[in-house]
Amino acid sequence: MTTALSTPTPFRRKSLHAELTDAIRNQIVNGDLAPGIRVPEKDLCTFYGVSRTPLREALKVLATEGLLSLEPNRGAWVSRITPEDLDEVFPVMGALEALSGELACKHISDAEIGHIRVLHRQMLKHYEKRELAKYFEVNQQIHEAILNAARNETLATQYRSLAARVRRARYVANMTQERWAQATDEHEQIMDCLETRDGERLSYVLKLHLENKLETVRQWLQDNHDPA
Amino acid sequence: MTTALSTPTPFRRKSLHAELTDAIRNQIVNGDLAPGIRVPEKDLCTFYGVSRTPLREALKVLATEGLLSLEPNRGAWVSRITPEDLDEVFPVMGALEALSGELACKHISDAEIGHIRVLHRQMLKHYEKRELAKYFEVNQQIHEAILNAARNETLATQYRSLAARVRRARYVANMTQERWAQATDEHEQIMDCLETRDGERLSYVLKLHLENKLETVRQWLQDNHDPA
DNA sequence: AATATGAATTATGAATGCATTTTCATCAGC
DNA sequence: GCTGATGAAAATGCATTCATAATTCATATT
Structure with missing residues (x-):
């Protein structure tokens, strides 16, 4: 048949x-x-x-x-992006991203880790050349790959929905050299956690990573806020 | 002005x-x-x-x-509710509910704690009389009150959206006496956490509470699953 | 009898048209 | 000069209509 x-x-x-x-x-x-x-x-x-x-x-x-x-x-x-919005959205994203890290370490395959490793190296190259736009692009792909590894479509949908709301700010947020270096370092840790499949630590690092990002975005918003 | x-x-x-x-x-x-x-x-x-x-x-x-x-x-x-859906939705709700507990303890007022205490007593009465529907009703009001105390509309919206998806199952889920007693005990702990404003523990208890609820709902789904 | 084919029916996708509400420019009155 | 009223213009809310795809059912074929 x-x-x-x-x-x-x-x-x-x-x-x-x-x-x-x-x-x-x-x-x-x-x-x-x-x-x-x-x-x-x-x-x-x-x-x-x-x-x-x-x-x-x-x-x-x-x-x-x-x-x-x-x-x-x-x-x-x-929709406008107010500082209050950021203070609301980022904690929720933090909780979701922490969960995604935890689940990703449970389910991720060696092939997926390899793929993320490739993306990670690309990102480092963009960092060295100070190509912000491309850096952001690959950065997002990495987080997306982790999200997929978590094997939870509900989680992914919710996360993406929130990410879209703040990404508008993130695109234009010009990072300081200091913050950029820090973010790159955090990504190094993320990579480690994945390769050792240390869900608990990945969970923690991702949340921290996001909290630092909040600071960057909030800073940008203060500089560029438009009068209501 | x-x-x-x-x-x-x-x-x-x-x-x-x-x-x-x-x-x-x-x-x-x-x-x-x-x-x-x-x-x-x-x-x-x-x-x-x-x-x-x-x-x-x-x-x-x-x-x-x-x-x-x-x-x-x-x-x-x-939308159908499959066991896979539940396994997806509940962990996400767990992450969100944990966050809501943490935030609630930071922001909740004495008056709000008093109000939840009142609801809690009502719920206990419904438990003693084995009035399941009314128990669920007040139960939901308690969780809603905690969510409001968290002072995060984004969180509340996301949580409610997920809750709606599984509530359809929850309504009909007939709890065992054992599970019901356990849930009531968990609510006692939730009440304690709120009154001592122990965010970390509340976070933990709420997550556990939800995990137990998942078991109940999953059980119901097994018994009542309709053929595709 | 069972299956396949094609026309008729039904449901959804999208465009149009009408009613109501807002908006905004103009003007009268204080 | 500012406030408030008035009416025209524009935008939105909803109903209707037309187009297209899916489903159903009768018929033909094996």
Whole structure:
């Protein structure tokens, strides 16, 4: 009874609202749509060449993700990032990241550790050349790989949702040389923990790593805060 | 400059899609819409007497919350609760609840502790009379009060979202006398931690409490699992 | 009888249109 | 000059309509 087609591999095109959600989310996360600005439906409709119906569905989703705030009859704004937001979000991310470290050490394969090792070396090279953007890029890939190793989609989804909210700040946060060196050192420890599969310590290091990152982002926000 | 009206309290009627979201969420969480069943748009439209546009917006939101699953061109289903789901969700809830305990002990006021003490006594009475539904009700209020004491809306939102997903199971989970006694004892400890503001221990107890709850729910799921 | 095929039915995806609310420019009154 | 009123313009909320994909059911074929 086994044929070449015995394994079902359904392929379905994403619906428009889903694609819009992803596209607009990217626009927000990479700062293309700046925090605080209004987002009239009409503008996005003409930009994407779609009607209001699927667009509005996307806006509702992004609002529940915390990237937009909607006011009835008044439309959508890109959520602002206040210092209070950071103080709220980072502890939660810390708890989730700690859990991800713990679980990752339980489930991670040798191949995955190897892959992260490769990413780690790439990141170090970007650090030496002071290529901030590329550093961030690889950095994010490492954290993503750890998250995947935790084998918990619920955890990953929740974490990514929060990360998206603060990543907008992280992108522009210019680290001091000192902080950058420290972060790199912390990543060295993270690598160690993974290779020895020391979940408890990884949990601790990741949380610390994030707390230090909070300081960086908070600093940036103080320097660049826009008047309400 | 502080007047009676210094705190802005904008007064806006919720929009229809928001009310629908809440209403349908309740239907799902309290089991009125059972896990696994199809949810045709038309049925909900006639039930609520609304058109498809706001309804569909609500469905998108509930899908991002994990209560529904949507398949393009095929419609919506109430998410099933599998043992794998529980194994994913509970650890994440555990991490969040641990954090909430830690934060609550930092911020909770004497009045709030007093209020929780009142709820605690109520719960004990329901336990003695073996009133399961009322016990659950007050139980939930206690956890909600702790969550509020943590003073972190982000945390609260994330936690509630996960709690909603498993509450459907919790409602029907019939506890053994043994487990019930144990849970009550754990709540005694929770109360102690709050009154001594021992965040570290509360964190630990809440996590343990949740792990035990997982066992109960998992047991129920084994007994009542419906065939896919 | 069992399976496969294709038309009819039904459901969802997306665009359009109308009603209501906000916004904003203009102007009257103090 | 500032406050508040008025009406036009614009934006949002929701219903309806059209398009397209999925499902169902009758029919044909083996």
